[in-house]
Amino acid sequence: MIILGVIIHWYLTVFVHAIYLHRYKSHKQFALSKKAERVFNIISYLITGSSYLDPTTYSICHKLHHSHSDRNKDPHSPANSKNYFDFHLVTIKNFMKVRNNIVKPRQSFIQKFASSIYSRITWIFKPAIRPFFFLPC
Numbered sequence: 001m002i003i004l005g006v007i008i009h010w011y012l013t014v015f016v017h018a019i020y021l022h023r024y025k026s027h028k029q030f031a032l033s034k035k036a037e038r039v040f041n042i043i044s045y046l047i048t049g050s051s052y053l054d055p056t057t058y059s060i061c062h063k064l065h066h067s068h069s070d071r072n073k074d075p076h077s078p079a080n081s082k083n084y085f086d087f088h089l090v091t092i093k094n095f096m097k098v099r100n101n102i103v104k105p106r107q108s109f110i111q112k113f114a115s116s117i118y119s120r121i122t123w124i125f126k127p128a129i130r131p132f133f134f135l136p137c
């Protein structure tokens with residue numbers, strides 16, 4: 001049952017990331033109404049929990065990644081990092097820089113709340129509050 005939960009959670013996370021953050025928010029490959037977009041954002045928050053990525057910030061960083069692949073302005077490039085850990089630290093730093101300087105003033109309530117430290121801490125108690133509480137992760 002635990003392995004099944006991990007597999008289901010993994011695929012839901014991949015679905016939200018690939019369809020909502022990548023295909024919709026970054027590349028606008030399909031259209032959504034404002035209401036549907038809000039629903040997707042909430043689903044993204046509920047599925048990814050403490051790993052929630054602000055969709056607007058993700059979109060900007062992803063476009064920078066495509067525009068400047070493996071060059072200095074690429075916010076997510078192993079070519080600009082010393083090792084695996086540095087790669088992730090640089091990516092987080094760049095993500096936070098974009099979020100704090102460009103996106104934060106325009107964030108919706110759910111984006112502000114989901115990106116806050118208070119929200120991330122509440123996921124410690126996720127078995128009690130998460131809709132997929134039966135899932136182990």
Ligand SMILES: [Zn+2]
Pocket residue numbers: 022026027062066
């Ligand atoms: Zn892309």
